[in-house]
Amino acid sequence: SQTIHQWPATLVQPVGSPLSLECTVEGTSNPNLYWYRQAAGRGLQLLFYSVGIGQISSEVPQNLSASRPQDRQFILSSKKLLLSDSGFYLCAWSEVASGGYGTQYFGPGTRLLVL
Amino acid sequence: AQSVTQPDIHITVSEGASLELRCNYSYGATPYLFWYVQSPGQGLQLLLKYFSGDTLVQGIKGFEAEFKRSQSSFNLRKPSVHWSDAAEYFCAAHGWGAQKLVFGQGTRLTINP
Numbered sequence: 001s002q003t004i005h006q007w008p009a010t011l012v013q014p015v016g017s018p019l020s021l022e023c024t025v026e027g028t029s030n031p032n033l034y035w036y037r038q039a040a041g042r043g044l045q046l047l048f049y050s051v052g053i054g055q056i057s058s059e060v061p062q063n064l065s066a067s068r069p070q071d072r073q074f075i076l077s078s079k080k081l082l083l084s085d086s087g088f089y090l091c092a093w094s095e096v097a098s099g100g101y102g103t104q105y106f107g108p109g110t111r112l113l114v115l
Numbered sequence: 116a117q118s119v120t121q122p123d124i125h126i127t128v129s130e131g132a133s134l135e136l137r138c139n140y141s142y143g144a145t146p147y148l149f150w151y152v153q154s155p156g157q158g159l160q161l162l163l164k165y166f167s168g169d170t171l172v173q174g175i176k177g178f179e180a181e182f183k184r185s186q187s188s189f190n191l192r193k194p195s196v197h198w199s200d201a202a203e204y205f206c207a208a209h210g211w212g213a214q215k216l217v218f219g220q221g222t223r224l225t226i227n228p
Contacts, residue, residue, distance in 0.1 A: 006158075032214070042220070043205070043218055043219070043220040043221050044159075044205070044218045046215055046216075049214060049215065051214070057214070059215075088156075090158055090159065092159075101147050101209045101211070101212075101213070103149070103161060103164055104149075104161075104216055105161065106151075106158040106159040106160070107158050108157060108158045109156075109157065109158045111156070
């Protein structure tokens with residue numbers, strides 16, 4: 001069966017510091033991968049998605065970036081964190097379904113607090 | 116523009132009572148439809164999904180949802196809620212061939228003992 005891991009679970013970082021959040025998926029090959037952010041009391045905002053190694057699509061302009069160095073690894077980064085980057089970051093994966101859409105499955109999330 | 120609307124931000128029901136959470140979508144063609152649940156501090160768990168076929172979909176934890184094309188709705192129901200059902204519920208949709216899910220804003224469910 002497939003599992004998705006995110007770490008760290010919780011992170012407290014000062015403003016201006018760098019960020020690296022990691023997401024890995026087990027039990028599947030060539031998944032689509034997604035990064036979402038959920039601000040306190042708000043819905044989900046898609047940040048990035050990837051359909052393959054090195055292929056990243058950005059949904060919103062911001063100081064965050066994403067990379068996919070390996071098939072089942074997705075990394076969210078920032079060179080300098082802003083207060084507004086605080087939130088709950090969720091990684092998700094889906095299979096690539098022929099002719100349609102693969103259901104998205106979510107990881108446990110990383111709570112980021114920027115002070 | 117494609118959108119998903121959950122009209123109720125917060126719903127409170129008593130334990131043992133029935134539940135219906137509303138979801139409406141706006142798409143040119145019928146999208147794929149999903150309901151997810153999120154407990155505090157946790158990721159999203161898939162409750163159920165509708166791709167085609169039978170319009171009444173059964174999910175996990177005793178939930179079901181009914182797709183109504185004429186109303187562009189996909190409401191989530193449960194005949195008798197338990198205290199453990201207290202959580203945030205998200206409806207989502209995906210157009211055919213698209214890469215992205217569109218989420219509603221979520222409905223927070225509180226259960227009174």
